[in-house]
Amino acid sequence: MAADILAIDIGGTSIKTAVLDSQGKLLSKRLRVPTPHPCPPDLLVSLVTDLVQDLPAFERISIGFPGVIRKGRILTAANLQSEKWFGYDLAQALSARLGGCPARILNDADMIGLALIAGQGIELVVTLGTGFGSALFRNGDLMPHMELAHHPVADNRTYDQYLGDAELKRIGKLHWNDRIGHALGLLNTLFHPDHILLSGGNARNIDVALPPNAQIMPDAIGIAGGAALWREDNQLSELFSG
Structure with missing residues (x-):
């Protein structure tokens, strides 16, 4: 019911x-x-x-x-x-x-990913807000959760430290977008996803050219x-x- x-x-x-x-x-x-x-x-x-x-x-x-x-x-x-x-x-x-x-x-x-995915193929959801969140799906099924946020991405800094809101404010949009491009390249190499769905409050700050399989989704x-x-x-x- x-x-x-x-x-x-x-x-x-x-x-x-x-x-x-x-x-x-x-x-x-x-x-x-x-x-x-x-x-x-x-x-x-x-x-x-x-x-x-x-x-x-x-x-x-x-x-x-x-x-x-x-x-x-x-x-x-x-x-x-x-x-x-x-x-x-x-x-x-x-x-x-x-x-x-x-x-x-x-x-x-x-949970956010469940609202965004199409349910086909390998879909990687990335949330950009206070920190960095991620969720991986295969044909609509949620895969075991991995805390990529706390994994080193560059210069011994984690994804949280590299792309979080505090770092965006510290280095500015231009350099932060360079980092977004670098991170998306790494994620494509790691997961080979069919789709990367970018959401969260700071996704609106993305203005770097995205790879063909990535798109920005409405946060709401x-x-x-x-x-x-x-x-x-x-x-x-x-x-x-x-």
Whole structure:
């Protein structure tokens, strides 16, 4: 039976929420608040609880979180600057605060990617915001999550350090775009993807010539990936069982 979904996209710059139908169509305005730093779990749960008071009713919750998730628990949360996240069950905490609605959590780039992909071939989703996010899909199936953000890309700097928002502000658009071109070349060599989908708040700053298989996607539609976490026929369902 269809039930409306509260989608929550947690980023290092902002926390966004909206209510979706089961197909990912927006049923409400998309609300946003700045992400505080540091942002420990109790503070984030309170912020989300306050934010959703202005949204219509929902029966399920989907959470995109900027870190590694295993069996519903958070293993990394670099951009939120609090060690209290390690091992934290955010889905359970938000479910308890928001009326007992069932909740599911996935890496934020993985969730955004579910809204962007066409479901054909090898598709690499890259999110450019506070940091660097990535998600890899094969014929619509989500591959195991890799934290490319923390992998060295140049001069012993990680993708986060090389292409994150702080570095864009430090070196300016021109040099940052040179780095985007370099990184896309490396990603094509590593994955040979059929498509590279570029999203996130800083994708709008890209003005370098893109390889033929890359395109910039609208940032606003990414939150719609929250609906995919509840599709009965979705390959992701095994991540949330048990």
